[in-house]
Amino acid sequence: MASWDMFRELDNLRREIDEAFRGVGLRRVQAPYFLTGSGTRRFPLVNISEDEAGVYVEALVPGVDPSAVELSVLRNTLTLSGERGPAEADRNNVWHRNERGSGKFSRTIELPAEIDSGKVSAQCRDGVLTITLPKAEAAKPKKISVSVS
Amino acid sequence: MSDKSITNTSESGGIDPREDTRSPERYLRPAVDIIEKEDCLSIIADLPGVGKENLDLGIDKGILTIQGQVKPEVKGTEVYREFDLLSYYRQFQLPEAIDQEKVEAEYVNGVLTLRLCKAEAAKPRKIEVQVG
Numbered sequence: 001m002a003s004w005d006m007f008r009e010l011d012n013l014r015r016e017i018d019e020a021f022r023g024v025g026l027r028r029v030q031a032p033y034f035l036t037g038s039g040t041r042r043f044p045l046v047n048i049s050e051d052e053a054g055v056y057v058e059a060l061v062p063g064v065d066p067s068a069v070e071l072s073v074l075r076n077t078l079t080l081s082g083e084r085g086p087a088e089a090d091r092n093n094v095w096h097r098n099e100r101g102s103g104k105f106s107r108t109i110e111l112p113a114e115i116d117s118g119k120v121s122a123q124c125r126d127g128v129l130t131i132t133l134p135k136a137e138a139a140k141p142k143k144i145s146v147s148v149s
Numbered sequence: 150m151s152d153k154s155i156t157n158t159s160e161s162g163g164i165d166p167r168e169d170t171r172s173p174e175r176y177l178r179p180a181v182d183i184i185e186k187e188d189c190l191s192i193i194a195d196l197p198g199v200g201k202e203n204l205d206l207g208i209d210k211g212i213l214t215i216q217g218q219v220k221p222e223v224k225g226t227e228v229y230r231e232f233d234l235l236s237y238y239r240q241f242q243l244p245e246a247i248d249q250e251k252v253e254a255e256y257v258n259g260v261l262t263l264r265l266c267k268a269e270a271a272k273p274r275k276i277e278v279q280v281g
Binding site for chain 2: 015018029030031032033034036041045046047048049050051054055056060061062063064065066087088093094095096097098099100112124125126127128
């Protein structure tokens with residue numbers, strides 16, 4: 001192994017354990033909150049899935065203008081950043097509840113494969129940003145046929 | 150919370166969070182902001198993933214119900230998961246001072262904004278004192 005990264009190994013272990021328990025029905029529902037303002041979670045929350053052709057990232061950005069979200073891809077990292085303004089600028093009004101957060105966000109995620117950054121596309125619908133990241137040619141699985149001599 | 154507020158702390162307290170229906174689906178409580186202005190009450194709720202056609206709003210016997218169905222679709226195999234999109238459900242007891250006929254709703258980028266106007270009788274009024 002060329003480089004051994006302990007944190008990456010721990011992360012992989014955690015993913016494998018998650019995978020082992022998936023479908024058992026014990027998994028807690030993970031609420032789709034955005035910018036809660038407390039806790040150590042990073043925002044926006046993301047779901048990642050992949051197939052042979054590419055990696056698909058779903059990010060939760062309710063109330064954010066889709067044109068103001070900045071996306072950048074470098075090799076196998078994706079950076080998402082943007083801002084959600086406060087629901088009401090005038091703080092003199094009476095606030096009965098304030099559960100929705102606001103502010104700036106920025107997050108960099110490591111993807112499971114190298115990405116062809118020229119072909120990345122993103123679509124925002126109902127506050128969910130879906131990013132399609134095609135894998136780089138070098139990262140795609142290749143079939144090698146064995147010739148019988 | 151000040152005395153002049155139109156809602157009180159038990160605002161959603163008396164309403165059961167859908168325990169009694171025994172519905173097999175699980176529901177999420179959307180995060181909301183409730184802001185009171187001079188003439189109206191704004192309820193802003195985050196409902197990411199709900200299509201406009203699957204959003205269901207209703208007022209019955211002074212109870213406002215916000216309900217949204219989500220149909221999540223996963224492409225490929227799941228690698229990593231941080232949030233679940235389930236259906237949303239939340240109820241609010243509306244104060245009597247709200248005019249239930251005048252409710253405006255707007256849904257943009259996964260955020261629902263409801264404007265509930267106060268009834269004429271409940272609006273603050275200034276009374277001039279006449280000096281005789």
